[in-house]
Amino acid sequence: AQKVTQAQTEISVVEKEDVTLDCVYETRDTTYYLFWYKQPPSGELVFLIRRNSFDEQNEISGRYSWNFQKSTSSFNFTITASQVVDSAVYFCALSEAENNDMRFGAGTRLTVKP
Amino acid sequence: DGGITQSPKYLFRKEGQNVTLSCEQNLNHDAMYWYRQDPGQGLRLIYYSQIVNDFQKGDIAEGYSVSREKKESFPLTVTSAQKNPTAFYLCASNQGQQNSPLHFGNGTRLTVT
Numbered sequence: 496a497q498k499v500t501q502a503q504t505e506i507s508v509v510e511k512e513d514v515t516l517d518c519v520y521e522t523r524d525t526t527y528y529l530f531w532y533k534q535p536p537s538g539e540l541v542f543l544i545r546r547n548s549f550d551e552q553n554e555i556s557g558r559y560s561w562n563f564q565k566s567t568s569s570f571n572f573t574i575t576a577s578q579v580v581d582s583a584v585y586f587c588a589l590s591e592a593e594n595n596d597m598r599f600g601a602g603t604r605l606t607v608k609p
Numbered sequence: 610d611g612g613i614t615q616s617p618k619y620l621f622r623k624e625g626q627n628v629t630l631s632c633e634q635n636l637n638h639d640a641m642y643w644y645r646q647d648p649g650q651g652l653r654l655i656y657y658s659q660i661v662n663d664f665q666k667g668d669i670a671e672g673y674s675v676s677r678e679k680k681e682s683f684p685l686t687v688t689s690a691q692k693n694p695t696a697f698y699l700c701a702s703n704q705g706q707q708n709s710p711l712h713f714g715n716g717t718r719l720t721v722t
């Protein structure tokens with residue numbers, strides 16, 4: 496069975512602070528894909544990044560960066576110099592090669608205060 | 610613009626009534642999905658369909674039904690058998706491959722009283 500855990504239910508920071516959202520996953524599969532999505536107040540989830548299980552390189556996209564570590568089964572997401580527009584619920588998700596669905600963590604609600 | 614359209618945005622029903630939520634996509638995606646979102650529980654998979662006229666149950670299919678008569682459409686019916694139907698429902702689609710990210714609609718908030 497696959498499982499995604501986002502232990503942080505809510506995080507509140509002040510604008511310009513850095514913040515890391517944690518994601519830990521469980522899977523028996525050797526081939527899998529990890530995703531992060533952002534859900535702003537409008538409700539629609541927006542895809543942010545995908546990483547496959549064979550690629551442990553960290554990735555940076557502007558103020559966003561992702562740290563994938565197979566040894567700890569983690570795929571953490573860091574926002575540098577946070578802004579009010581980053582306020583949203585962020586979901587980590589896992590897709591295994593043999594299953595035709597995507598499983599989500601419970602989400603982390605990030606509030607960035609001005 | 611291509612995307613997924615869910616309608617209506619808000620839906621109110623009396624207990625005991627069936628209700629159907631609409632989901633249409635013009636992305637030419639093969640696979641479509643229905644998720645339910647409750648506070649603190651993330652997204653839980655209700656049903657998914659990889660191809661027209663075929664669909665599979667997700668983790669919480671009881672009390673729900675779906676159809677996939679057209680590639681573009683994947684309506685979800687919340688039946689009176691669903692014990693706690695009040696929730697936010699999200700429809701999604703993708704190419705059907707494991708590395709394919711999901712594209713989501715804006716969701717339908719269903720309230721049953």
